[in-house]
Amino acid sequence: MPCIAIVKPAHAVCGRVRAGTRRSVKVSDLLALPVEVGAAVRRRRLFHPAGVLARGRIERIAPPGQGLPIETGDVVGRVSKGVGLPGSVPDIAGLAWRMTPGNRPWDVLLATTAVNRVLLLPxxxxxxxxxxxxxxxxxxxxxWWLRARLTTHLDRPGLSLDTITDRLARGDLEYSVEQAAGTGEFGPLARLTLSEVIPPDRDMSFDPTLNTAPGVSLAPGWLTGFRRAAYRRSREGRDAE
Structure with a gap:
């Protein structure tokens, strides 16, 4: 059976590895192949390639035991543009942060949406x-659903990442983090503060499908499987950890 060559020989997907031996290929892996190819061509993330990484802190506001188990602690956050369009051009804005409860990474990734929670909106x-x-x-x-809103006022128009960098050089960026049970109303969960820019040569690969808190998982499972394969393909395509 012929092989499908991806980018490198080591990434070839074969129906038959050697005589009498077969290796199964998940549909999610095949669907995620374009992500690896795109990341390899760009030499960076296919989605949200441009961003600002910063140290910060998250402070729980919701009562203990109410909703998701986000606790107060230090974070590393990233503000990004989804397509990576230059300058102040409109784009899908992204917000990610990594918490380490019990020294175990928990990644949260958010993107700008319309009012229905799932439709991406530039x-x-x-x-x-x-x-x-x-x-x-x-x-x-x-x-549970998560959402965040920037509460720090930025007096520059457009969606330039320089605005984020300049603001962090002068002061904090604060976000209100909220949660909602099912289709219910959102309520306060935490306050996220980004404070100190991390040099651009020290990037971080966020993966909410692998890095999560005990008992917490994304839903539905089939879409989580695709996202997990896409994140892995993206890391492989750009040789990232």
Whole structure:
């Protein structure tokens, strides 16, 4: 049976490895192949390739035990543009952060959406943006949504990452993080503060399908499988950890 060559011989997908031996290929892996190819061509992430990495802190506001188990602690966050369009051109804005409860990484990735929580919506400015988890999180038998809103006012129009860098050089960026059970209303969960820019040569690969808190998982499972394969293909395509 012929092989499908991806980028490198080591990444070839074969129906038959050697006589009498077969290796199964998941559909999610095949669907994610374009992500690896795109990342290899760009030598960086296919999606959200341009961003600002920063140290910060998250502070829980919701009462203990109410909703998702996000706790107060240090974070590393990233503000990004989804397509990576230059300058202040509108784009899908992204917000990600990594928490380390119990020294175990928990990654949260959000993107700007319309009011229905799942429809991506380009942002024309960093101000007045709403970020959504796009997929709900299962926890203790329930389904929870996450969203965030920038509460720091930025007085520059457009969606330039220089605006984020300049602001962090002068002060903090603060976000209100909210949660909603199922189709219910959103309520306060935490306050996210980004404070110190990390040099651009020290990037971080976020993966919410692998790095999560005990008992927390993305839903539905089939879409999580595709995202997991896409993140892995992206790392492989650009030789990232």
């Amino acid at each position: 942002a024309t400015s960093w101000d007045h943006t709403t970020y959504s988890s796009l997929m709900p999180l299962r926890y203790q038998g329930g389904v």
